[in-house]
Amino acid sequence: MAPSPFLSPGPTSQPNSLALLALRRDQLTAINLKDSPDAVTNTRFGSFPHKTLINVPWGTQVRAYTVHGGHAKGSKKRKRAAGKESGHGKGEANGTGENEEDDDDIEAAATGFAHLVPPMPEAWTVSLPHRTQVVYTPDYSYVLQRLRVRPGDCLVEAGSGSGSFTHAAARAVFDGYGSQAFQGNEMGEKEGDGEDVGRRRKRKKYGHVYSFEYHEPRAKCLQEEIKEHGLEDVVTVTNRDVYEGGFCVEGAEEPKANAVFLDLPAPWMALKHLSRSPPEKLDLSIDQQNRDARTWRSPLDPRRTVHLCTFSPCIEQVQRTVEAMRQLGWVDIEMTELLHKRIDVRRERVGLQEEGLRGVNANPATVEEAIERLREVEARTSRFFEAQKENKSSKGAKEEADPLKAEVKDEANEVKPLSKKQRLDTIKEQVKERKIWKEGRLVHRTEPEMKTHTSYLVFAVLPRSWTQEDEEKAARKWPTNA
Ligand code: SAM
Known part of the structure; x- marks a missing residue:
């Protein structure tokens, strides 16, 4: 089995393999990295030539480029015409360690970058082509945990839809390449119930x-x-x-599932197939029913407890599902509704009075502050006119009138503007002293938009089947005193 980039992405991106470009927090684009000089992925933040994305450590910030039509003739000309020597481009490192000195067809764009991330179910859920409503990460994380899915397990899912849940489930059951075949089950018994052992081993090895x-x-x-x-x-x-x-599965003794997830419009109609014994068919004769029973197979692992979850948007669907579950012997039935909210935590400005700010660029936060600020400006303006009257240097006075500009006075008490460097130093000093990242009141807000398709999750458990043979085995293992 070749390693899947979803299960074992390795430390760097590889050619002819899937990668994701994270353009924004919730905006990811999946790309199949092609080992071709002409392969480019265009986004609204710029173009990303694949050659700058291959063999790059995952998580790297990659820059957007302006692409001049591959290796077409005249690309150098166009590049010069576009003013390439503008600070971005020629000779600059492109994040991959390559030097672009020899690259004729691309140049770094003035803005635009993304992060290169490995394929993960969470990222795939955000970037996948939607063919249906999908199950989002908060829901499938909870579902897989409640279904107790572990590496080596066998999970049955219907319907597949866009495959969002499928990818998360695949990672959850995957048991690692080259790991030892799963040897036992909950009772500690070995395989040997007549099924195709080789096939079963293969499945058990990776989970399925x-x-x-x-x-x-x-x-x-x-x-x-x-x-x-x-x-x-x-x-x-x-x-x-x-x-x-x-x-x-036709022609195989499978699935032998121990976990089931149903994202269907009518889960109760599928439940009759998820039992340990054949469903009763009242329209058939007893003989026919007996014949059916001989060929009937359960998709569930007889040796393990089965955990089931159904995902339904309406309470009426839940009621019908629960009814069917009770009739078919499922126990521990429980309904859960997940409401996912993202909480945005940030610092917010408070009044200048509280903060003790009088600095440049400080905007008033309260009415009182605004009034105080206006008074300051008025006072400065009147000083400016007084200074003009006294024939002071108009340049210096102009600076003084500008309430956003700081000032210094020399020994002769003349007003002199601060140089750009001095102003920068002052700001740096202020930042250092004030610990600007700690300013403001810490607030948290929930995001109004919820990116989950909320549904009711119904969980249930079907105990493992218990045969006469199991009873005898248990009696031998734990003999009673009687
Ligand atoms: N869980 C999926 C995901 O995360 O991408 C989305 C599933 S989508 C909401 C429901 C899917 O169930 C649809 O694709 C639909 O075609 C499929 N479906 C509906 N009835 C079905 C049936 N009787 N057998 C199999 N699939 C069915």
């Missing part, structure tokens, strides 16, 4: 997600993405209506 989607184009898109992302050994996407067809 079986994802079902009845919309054919969506299923195909996700299959392609999974392949591109190197996740095909961890995820199997099947195009199927699970209400009708259930969750078993």
